[in-house]
Amino acid sequence: RSTLRLGMIPADGIGKEVLPAAQRVLEALGSAIPRVEFVPLLAGWEEFNKNGKALPEATIETLKIECDAAMFGSVSSPSHKVPGYSSPIVALRKHLDLYANIRPVKSVQGVDGKPVDMVIVRENTECLYIKKEEIHDNADGSKVAYATRQITSYASSRIGRMAYELALRRQAEREAGASSSVHHSQPKVTIVHKSNVLSVTDGLFRETVRAVSQEDKYKSVKTEEQLVDSMVYRMFREPEIFDVSVAPNLYGDIISDGAAALVGSLGVVPSVNAGDNFVMGEPVHGSAPDIEGKGIANPIASIRSAALLLSHLGYTDAAAKIDTAVDNVLREGKYRTPDLHGKSTTEEVTNAILKAL
Amino acid sequence: RSTLRLGMIPADGIGKEVLPAAQRVLEALGSAIPRVEFVPLLAGWEEFNKNGKALPEATIETLKIECDAAMFGSVSSPSHKVPGYSSPIVALRKHLDLYANIRPVKSVQGVDGKPVDMVIVRENTECLYIKKEEIHDNADGSKVAYATRQITSYASSRIGRMAYELALRRQAEREAGASSSVHHSQPKVTIVHKSNVLSVTDGLFRETVRAVSQEDKYKSVKTEEQLVDSMVYRMFREPEIFDVSVAPNLYGDIISDGAAALVGSLGVVPSVNAGDNFVMGEPVHGSAPDIEGKGIANPIASIRSAALLLSHLGYTDAAAKIDTAVDNVLREGKYRTPDLHGKSTTEEVTNAILKAL
Ligand SMILES: CC(C)[C@H](C(=O)O)[C@@H](O)C(=O)O
Ligand SMILES: CC(C)[C@H](C(=O)O)[C@@H](O)C(=O)O
Numbered sequence: 001r002s003t004l005r006l007g008m009i010p011a012d013g014i015g016k017e018v019l020p021a022a023q024r025v026l027e028a029l030g031s032a033i034p035r036v037e038f039v040p041l042l043a044g045w046e047e048f049n050k051n052g053k054a055l056p057e058a059t060i061e062t063l064k065i066e067c068d069a070a071m072f073g074s075v076s077s078p079s080h081k082v083p084g085y086s087s088p089i090v091a092l093r094k095h096l097d098l099y100a101n102i103r104p105v106k107s108v109q110g111v112d113g114k115p116v117d118m119v120i121v122r123e124n125t126e127c128l129y130i131k132k133e134e135i136h137d138n139a140d141g142s143k144v145a146y147a148t149r150q151i152t153s154y155a156s157s158r159i160g161r162m163a164y165e166l167a168l169r170r171q172a173e174r175e176a177g178a179s180s181s182v183h184h185s186q187p188k189v190t191i192v193h194k195s196n197v198l199s200v201t202d203g204l205f206r207e208t209v210r211a212v213s214q215e216d217k218y219k220s221v222k223t224e225e226q227l228v229d230s231m232v233y234r235m236f237r238e239p240e241i242f243d244v245s246v247a248p249n250l251y252g253d254i255i256s257d258g259a260a261a262l263v264g265s266l267g268v269v270p271s272v273n274a275g276d277n278f279v280m281g282e283p284v285h286g287s288a289p290d291i292e293g294k295g296i297a298n299p300i301a302s303i304r305s306a307a308l309l310l311s312h313l314g315y316t317d318a319a320a321k322i323d324t325a326v327d328n329v330l331r332e333g334k335y336r337t338p339d340l341h342g343k344s345t346t347e348e349v350t351n352a353i354l355k356a357l
Numbered sequence: 358r359s360t361l362r363l364g365m366i367p368a369d370g371i372g373k374e375v376l377p378a379a380q381r382v383l384e385a386l387g388s389a390i391p392r393v394e395f396v397p398l399l400a401g402w403e404e405f406n407k408n409g410k411a412l413p414e415a416t417i418e419t420l421k422i423e424c425d426a427a428m429f430g431s432v433s434s435p436s437h438k439v440p441g442y443s444s445p446i447v448a449l450r451k452h453l454d455l456y457a458n459i460r461p462v463k464s465v466q467g468v469d470g471k472p473v474d475m476v477i478v479r480e481n482t483e484c485l486y487i488k489k490e491e492i493h494d495n496a497d498g499s500k501v502a503y504a505t506r507q508i509t510s511y512a513s514s515r516i517g518r519m520a521y522e523l524a525l526r527r528q529a530e531r532e533a534g535a536s537s538s539v540h541h542s543q544p545k546v547t548i549v550h551k552s553n554v555l556s557v558t559d560g561l562f563r564e565t566v567r568a569v570s571q572e573d574k575y576k577s578v579k580t581e582e583q584l585v586d587s588m589v590y591r592m593f594r595e596p597e598i599f600d601v602s603v604a605p606n607l608y609g610d611i612i613s614d615g616a617a618a619l620v621g622s623l624g625v626v627p628s629v630n631a632g633d634n635f636v637m638g639e640p641v642h643g644s645a646p647d648i649e650g651k652g653i654a655n656p657i658a659s660i661r662s663a664a665l666l667l668s669h670l671g672y673t674d675a676a677a678k679i680d681t682a683v684d685n686v687l688r689e690g691k692y693r694t695p696d697l698h699g700k701s702t703t704e705e706v707t708n709a710i711l712k713a714l
Contacts, residue, residue: 077553079582081560087553128506133557142510147558149485149504194607196434196444200490201504203438225436229614230643232589236618250551254611257586261593286587 004036004313007063007070007280011044011088013287014297015073021299021350022071022281022306025322028354032318033310039067043088045076055088060095063278069309070280071302072273074287086131089282093124098273098280099155100124100162101252104308105259105269107181108330113264117182118242119166120259122252123159124273126150129249151201151248153208160209162274163189163246164218170243171220182240188222189213192231192247192255205248232258260284265339267298268330270305272312279312281305291338295345298337300326303353325356361393361670364420364427364637368401368445370644371654372430378656378707379428379638379663382679385711389675390667396424400445402433402644412445417452420635426666427637428659429630431644443488446639450481455630455637456512457481457519458609461665462616462626464538465687470621473596474539476523477616479609480516480562481630483507486606508558508605510565517566519631520546520603521575527600528577539597545579546570549588549604549612562605589615617641622696624655625687627662629669636669638662648695652702655694657683660710682713 008023010016026036041059048054054075063070075089092098101122107113132148167187174180191209193202206225213223226234228251235242235255239262247255260269266285273280283301291297304326311319329335335352336342344352365380367373383393398416405411420427432446449455458479464470489505524544531537548566550559563582570580583591585608592599592612596619604612617626623642630637640658648654661683668676686692692709693699701709 077584080564081552081556090554129554131554133555135557135561143561144507144509145558145561147506147508147555149506151502151504153500194610195438197447197486197488198490198504199438200492201502204492204500204502207437227434229610232611233614233618233623236593236615253551253586254589257590258593258615261590266590 001034001068004034004069005039005067006036007039007041007059007067009041009043009059009070010073011287012046012076013074013289013292014285015044015075015287017292017295017297017346018283018299018302019071019073021346022302024350025303025353025357026306028357029318029321032321033315041070043075043092045078045085048085052084054085055091060092063096069278069313071306071309072280072282073302074283074285076287076289090129090131092280093273096273096275096278096280098124098275098278100159100274101271102162102166102274102308103252103256103259103269103271103284105256105263107263108327109179109181110331111264111333114239114262115181116239116242116259116262117180117184118239118259119170119244120252120256121159121163121166121244121246122256123155123247123249125249126152126155127249149201151205153204156205156208157212159246160212163209163244164212164215164221167221167244168218184243186222187220188224188243190231190242190245191223191225192228192245192251193225194228194251196227202248209246228255231255235259235262256284265298266301267337267339268300268304270301270308272305272308274312279309281309295347296337297346298339299346299350299353300330303350321357325353328356329353358391358425361391361426362396362424363393364396364398364416364424366398366400366416366427367430368644369403369433370431370646370649371642372401372432372644374649374652374654374703375640375656375659376428376430378703379659381707382660382710382714383663385714386675386678389678390672398427400432400449402435402442405442409441411442412448417449420449420453426635426670428663428666429637429639430659431640431642433644433646447486447488449637450630453630453632453635453637455481455632455635457516457631458628459519459523459631459665460609460613460616460626460628460641462613462620464620465684466536466538467688468621468690471596471619472538473599473616473619474537474541475596475599475616476527476601477609477613478516478520478523478601478603479613480512480604480606482606483509483512484606506558508562510561513562513565514569516603517569520566520601521569521572521578524578524601525575541600543579544577545581545600547588547599547602548580548582549585549602549608550582551585551608553584559605566603585612588612592616592619613641622655623658624694624696625657625661627658627665629662629665631669636666638666652704653694654703655696656703656707656710657687660707678714682710685713686710
């Protein structure tokens with residue numbers, strides 16, 4: 001294609017500070033990628049308070065009809081239940097059927113933190129995120145609430161396939177000389193579940209992913225399992241043993257924040273929400289109300305999310321260029337935002353990355 | 358009372374190696390506690406394979422009728438769904454209404470690991486652990502499974518009260534000179550939830566615990582909140598900020614394994630399952646099939662669980678005696694099991710603790 005139309009949804013808080021940084025980096029790539037047209041779009045808690053909709057119809061429609069891909073910033077959540085409000089990021093994933101949330105967590109050689117080079121492949125459409133909840137009053141005035149957790153073989157199978165494909169792709173990249181702070185001798189997928197308690201739902205997830213693992217083309221990939229509680233423990237004790245991990249939605253949410261702690265900051269961890277026809281980059285961090293407006297948010301998670309998005313669209317050279325620039329800036333250590341114990345601003349870090357490109 | 362009747366349920370794997378260690382320590386306390394009568398009881402995956410019941414009626418009845426308290430070892434889980442099998446520890450918590458799982462995680466001054474002195478108060482009777490699950494075949498041969506997550510104001514309120522009481526008790530202990538590797542200036546309760554997605558169920562948990570926090574007697578206790586994903590992240594970045602954390606069942610399960618990683622090993626983290634009329638000590642670790650039978654399991658989690666149990670029954674001096682002996686052995690560093698990078702056996706560590714008593 002000659003133009004890439006990219007929906008830009010900064011949403012709330014520092015999302016509005018880091019998405020422009022990613023845009024500057026994309027703009028600096030020049031002829032390495034097609035011309036990018038940035039399409040600014042609204043969503044979020046602030047938008048809800050202004051116009052009554054956390055995710056305006058126009059945003060969904062524009063993404064579906066006019067855009068090739070998108071970048072999402074971060075959302076603030078009200079601290080109490082607000083009628084009519086519902087998380088726009090959860091809704092977007094559903095509307096665009098972005099069924100996989102891919103979250104690579106990789107330490108940079110020579111930078112503090114443990115050696116880790118893993119990817120979390122999080123199912124993005126079901127589990128407790130279907131938000132089927134109800135509440136009832138008992139006769140004695142007490143209350144009982146229920147939420148439904150849904151696991152289907154359909155969703156488990158496609159996320160499983162995504163995980164095994166990724167394991168093969170990572171192995172191919174390693175064989176082609178991609179650098180890593182960890183030595184993975186064989187591609188591996190770790191299935192994360194809690195089937196010792198949820199034998200039916202997590203049992204279905206586990207069996208369905210196991211069935212995928214049996215397919216001929218994946219026979220070089222090793223399959224392991226971790227109960228989600230044990231996963232969090234092992235991730236901190238021996239993060240280097242993990243390659244690709246695949247998990248139902250909520251476990252994936254939790255373990256990816258845990259993995260982020262291993263590399264020093266949520267501020268450096270990117271993700272893409274990927275479907276078969278659309279992809280949306282999204283830093284893993286939240287809207288960080290404590291530092292909002294101070295100009296010191298770490299732009300790296302967003303910039304890496306842009307790289308991940310490009311790589312997903314097939315522009316792997318351009319993606320590698322961004323990643324190398326980011327790694328170099330991290331390794332040099334001169335420009336770091338406060339989450340990485342530095343004193344630089346969002347702009348200074350972005351400038352350094354632009355220079356290193 | 359003149360005799361303490363203690364049900365002993367080693368169950369599977371290393372549970373059978375570490376429970377006897379706890380028994381030896383209790384026996385060594387002499388007149389510091391009443392005479393203890395140990396009542397051996399059956400449960401577990403191995404028992405299921407032998408006699409068809411993971412939790413025999415006789416075990417439940419004996420606990421209810423004859424015992425004052427109990428100690429539980431650990432259970433193995435089948436790696437696939439087995440008809441008729443259901444986790445005996447989950448069932449025991451329910452049968453005896455042990456609604457609170459109290460899991461203190463504390464680093465020993467001078468021993469590796471981060472400074473941490475926190476307690477996780479995990480709701481133990483509901484959430485996804487009610488195990489209401491179903492599965493259906495779709496017309497196209499695919500499958501859909503559902504699990505129900507239950508949160509009640511009743512269970513949330515009593516677990517909330519347990520958390521605030523504990524926060525006050527810990528503060529009183531600190532004022533009385535209890536040593537800690539962390540300085541907590543004020544008692545604090547952190548409510549862990551995910552109400553940005555589960556606004557109804559986690560909303561009910563959050564509001565109910567908040568209502569408890571408003572009671573006059575708790576007004577010296579600070580209340581904070583963490584979304585469960587952020588909790589895992591923060592726990593690793595700044596574990597010293599946490600005092601008491603209260604969480605629904607599954608989140609509590611996950612974050613307590615995470616917290617265990619902070620103090621070097623699951624092998625040192627104790628818990629009690631507590632109800633209004635019964636208490637059961639239980640190491641947080643699992644049955645560890647990889648080291649079963651080798652005699653190298655860490656007995657400390659079980660020994661500390663026995664101390665926690667005694668403290669819960671009001672024998673605080675005896676409990677403190679055990680804890681001090683354990684801390685001294687850890688600090689000395691001469692006898693450590695392999696999970697703590699040592700070379701000692703279960704027996705050597707137990708002997709060292711007995712000597713330090
Ligand atoms: C904001 C929230 C709804 C979201 C989630 O739970 O998916 C966030 O934690 C994330 O990981 O993207
Ligand atoms: C064995 C398992 C059912 C149990 C749980 O999830 O409660 C365990 O992980 C625990 O933490 O005690």
